[in-house]
Amino acid sequence: MTTAGDMLGGRSDTAAPAAIELRGISKAFGAVQANRDISLAVPKGTIHGIIGENGAGKSTLMSILYGFYKPDAGQILVGGKPISISDSQTAIRAGIGMVFQHFKLVQNFTVLENIILGVEDGALLRPSLSKARGVLKRLAAEYQLNVDPDEVVENLSVGHQQRVEILKALYRQADILILDEPTGVLTPAEADHLFRILKGLRDEGKTIILITHKLREIMEITDNVSVMRRGEMVASVRTAQTSPEQLAELMVGRKVLLNVDKQPARPQAPVLEVRGLTMVDAEGVERLRGIDLDIRAGEILGIAGVSGNGQTQLLEILGGYPEKGAKVTGEVRMNGAALPLAGSGCDAGQRRRDGVGHIPEDRQVEGLIMDFAAWENVAFGWHDAPEFNKGWLMDNDAIRRDAQAKMERFDVRPRDCHLAARNFSGGNQQKIVVAREIERNPDLLLIGQPTRGVDIGAIEFIHKQIVALRDAGKAILLVSVELDEILALSDRVAVMFDGRIMGERLPAQTTTGELGLLMAGITDTRNVPDDAGIPPGTANDLPEGRA
Amino acid sequence: MTPLLLACLAGLYSERAGVFDIGLEGKMLMAAFTAASVAYITGSAWLGLAAGIAGSLALSLVHGLASITFMGNQLISGVAINFLASGLTVLVGQNAFGLGGRTPALTGAGRFNPITLPGAEALRDVPVLGPIYSGLISGQTILVYVAFALVPITWWVLYRTRFGLRLRAVGENPASVDTAGVSVTRLRYTAVAIAGVLCGIAGAYLATGLSAGFVKEMTAGRGFIALAALIFAKWRPWQALFATFLFGLLEAIANLYPNLDLGIITVPSMFMNALPYILTVVILAGFVGRAIPPRAGGEPYVKER
Amino acid sequence: DPALIYDLGGKFDKSFNEAAFGGAQRWVEETGGTYRELEMQSEAQREQALRRLAESGSNPIVMTGFAFGDVLTKVAGDYPDTKFAIIDMVVEAPNVQSVVFTEEQGSYLAGVMAGMASESGTVGFIGGMDIPLIRKFECGFAQGFKSVQPEGSLVSNYTGTTPAAWNDPVKGGELARAQKSQGADVIYAAAGGTGIGVLQAAADEGILAIGVDSNQNALHPGQILTSMVKRVDNAVFDAFTAGTDLEPGVKIMDLGAGGVDVAVDDNNAELVTAEMQAAVDEAKAAIASGEVTVHDFMTDNACPAS
């Protein structure tokens, strides 16, 4: 057996032991083999990228390293010495820190309380808190990681919550920092800022492991990169010696088209007209502040923006289910007829009858009932449809036939409509939702984060379907935090910030840099260089998702 | 209201740690029984108290096993514990004392007797404060003082100590505690055990303080009222004191006016008896609004599906 | 052999059923006979128990509690050769003896004693579940009390509306303390297991209490004024002794027949003054002669004294 170090060639020949080394790690969850005989060595003072499809086992591997899961087999060496990481306490003591894909913060605790949780000095809180306050101040200055220590976490934007997670690790004096998909929730500027911090940490001699689905980030920041597929480590290479195309192929096991192939749009009559849409939520916070939008048949309007700037509210209102207790005003017309924004007639079922399809932002919470079989999910939301019903009863046979056909056309794997939704991988779950909504042929399709956390192979397929629907003359509203996706799919791009549309651009005539500024609420975008972030000083003080 | 307060605080510890506990009733009942039995056999209320705590703790352990170790349904476990206590107390009691589940009456040192606080007699004649001090504050059993002292103590533990921080965290997001290197299991067991101890004191107080022995089903729904008070208090210690005080007050009013004569109609005693329950519903509906329980409450912490 | 069926409260309810048990035990001691006994577990079992006992040859079959009335009416006819006795309820059938007690009379005497003993002029009554039978106790007590202290006041409470009301000594204690704070210095408890808490609290608080059904004077010697005894034990004993010759019809166990009484023994001798005893005797005589009729709450659901 070769060690992971060998695969990397060069560096492992040096005398210094790897900061961290995994040997033959295996882990199964019940019948799912999440990690199979994985070996990996990460040299000290480097940034190591890990990529792989959804469910390839990246998070599992890192969680094992952090003592969150116990491996079934294998060995871990830190600084060349084998250690047994039985729980996170051991990992922390060994100098490992981890920022999880799904943050592990206590939502109603303050930043300070979250920071000291588990590493309090002594039985009383007061001394720990005041010590932490001091350290936090120092760390904030050193790494430009400002957060208000007394703010309650649930009031922070996701970006700031992530800062808290990083500060947590730094407060624990981590030498090895693991970040699991940290940029999924950040603006380009925030991501840039994060990368600067990571580079700084590396230059201090810390070791960083970075998981991401974005090949651009891998190429930009990592020294080495490892690729996982179906629980196995298929390659570890020097970043400088590879290319995005090669990585994508390693990941999926076949050639992948990284760009969307589409013809120019041929927009027709307007389908959706939104005028002066405002929304004040139950707590009295104004989430939408006068939105005006038009979407014509046969075009895709992309809405870019950091999550939490009102996109969710916009989708929910258009989808017919504004948040409980919210006050919505303004006008929404669909094919010329006004849609009710409150009271009876304003419900998701009615919207569907009016011709609105909706791929929700969160497939697991909204789009699917995870415990329902795939066939039941294919009727979800459309369960009133006449073809699914026989008098009082639901026509389950018809639904199953329909489900089987859709799964066939959308290549959902495994092709078993009796399987519960939770037993499909993320990409296939998303395909079920996309199939259900697109195949109804809606006049207007609302799409929220169509490919969030979905791997490259599935993204390619889903993008094709969206474009096909547009070409069939339907109107599409696409909300995504992925600028690349927005730019690739949209015919027009609107940027949302703090409940407002900051501006509209044509994809061909803008850059990620310009959009990034708009996403941060800066409308003066005259002298922005292509693809660049914003000037350093301002990055820290990006406004939170909502003020 | 003392047993109510103790049970309410017991529920507070458990539920703040994310373990719902509708078995408060059963634990109190079991404690009342073991306390009365041991106090009768040994003639010592203190040994009775210890036995009460032990009895309640045993059921807490069952609850912990079901809801923490085996990740079972916490509500079902609570229901089962209530049944278990209701059956076992009588079964064992009948077997031991042959009185149909009653324990023989306790006398003397077998009970907790009121203590007169220093100066109570002297101050009796001071206007206003005198009667309050000597009549209300002085002359309670030691367990009452314990219960009331537990309110600030609980507050302090919860908000000022490391243990409290972790306890609250584990009820909100156990994964955060786990990834901080602290054992979720141990924390939750501790919380459930504290709940056991407090229910134990409550039950012992019922049987050896407020009355002189055990009678079957003697908790008579107090565990459920404590639960309602806990929700009313939104899982906070001072509010728990206030909530139990309110329930005590409602009951006292119902006791004072068994048939409320409103001039036109006389409210029959049945309704005055049900008044605390009716008002609970009204309060839950009107004043407390949505009481948001600890976020991880009721859910076992499952790491690997 | 005879048989005895206890009502849902159970054999050891420290009150009514337990008194019946005592009567059966006394019969065993005196005659050396054997008997069968059953405890109910659910409503549906009543009929089952009656039939099974009748079919297995038990005779006579004695049951405690009005709740049997309905099924006995249904079942008695099917077993003409078996004799039944039911306590606290009238069932008209040729093979049934119905034993009823004049609790209002006994409670009247208790009321008289309470009236004599009360210095504050306020006495208390604590009932278990709020049902007519217990109202009957309350009403008799009120009349007796008012006969001594016409201007006195009676505080009355019921523990609850579910069967749990019979088993809540803590609430019994609380009610007793609440009544004391309203001035009551003698409290009559007709509340099964709850009553234990009332008697205890009264003893703790240094006021007097009155027990019920069985003689409970010994629970707190010197602190229980008296107990209104309802001689269910005698009824059972008599029925067992009569055996198959049990006489059908209504048997009224009133004051004259020794069915109800107030207990005076060593435990409360000090509390019962000569005057008090005289007043009780006088009341007894008056009731026996018809000079005083104690109103029975059950006849019209109303009580003249409250």
Added chain:
Amino acid sequence: MDKMPKWADVILTPLISLVLAMGISALVILAIGESPWMALTTMVEGALGSSYGWGFTLYYATNFIFTGLAVMVAYHAALFNIGGEGQAAMGGLGVALVLLFLPLPHWAIALPVAMLGAAAFGAAWAFIPAILQAKRGSHIVITTIMFNFIAAATLNYVLVNQLRPTGSMDPASARFPEATNLPALTDIAAGMGFEWGRNTPVNVTFLVALAACFLIWVLIWRTRLGYQIRAFGKSEPGAVYAGINPVRITVIAMLISGALAGMMAINNVMGESERLVLNAVEGAGFIGIAVALMGRNHPLGILLAALLFGFLYQGGGELALWTTIPRELIIVIQALVILFTGALDNMVRMPLERLFLTMKRTSRGAVK
């Protein structure tokens, strides 16, 4: 995909749990100095040994089927209805009012009308907790508990002060008219020419209960409403996205639940006692929770679990009647059954899963 076959999850796990519960019960019986074997044989003999025993077992099971179904329907909407006790009590009131005050000439007419009365009253009693949960977020567990107490008080008041015939000791209503008495199964059997279960209270309601099982199965798994209830129960945000109104589903599910609990009164009030007595429900509402959970919230499972609890009830009753073992033993056994099958089921399931997993692995290995 699954860790173990469905049959193992649905049948083997509860069965082993049941055996464990019985084992501990045996220890308890030993501890109080009695013979577990004798107890078991008495129970089996008394509950299943004769048509007589079966008559009672089925009678109790009928009660539990209704309360179990009630818990189940609410549970599918993620609502924990602990109020079956109060709803069944109010259902009894509904039955009594219908039968006492409407002139109903024949049981075949009286039955559906009384069912309506029972269902309406039970549903009404579930309505307030439902609407409070849906609109104000008042915790349904607490409100339904409170409503149990309030139902007891209400019933007490009505029975003592309104429905009780004057002069009667018994806080119970008058007997229902003879014509409305339901035929017992024994009468039906006699009509068909054989003798079965003489003097047992099981009556046509048992057949109604069986029908209810089937109808509820259809409702939950075959109708649109059932689909909506299940979807809402699994994910409220999902339901909202799909155009399912949470308030509506909460209220409807609780109304059905309350109606089912109320319909239990057909069995005990109309079928057995033929008048309304205090405390007619006798804890069946709480047993329903255990029945539903043991029955995995499926009507077939509920039927089986109800039979089990009917057996425990009748067998336990016989035990208490004819031996010196106190009746509380049955409560202990019930508690253990609930504990092991409901809350500690993973104690059995986890090792079983591991077993099946290794079996699968080794067999797969063998094939290779």
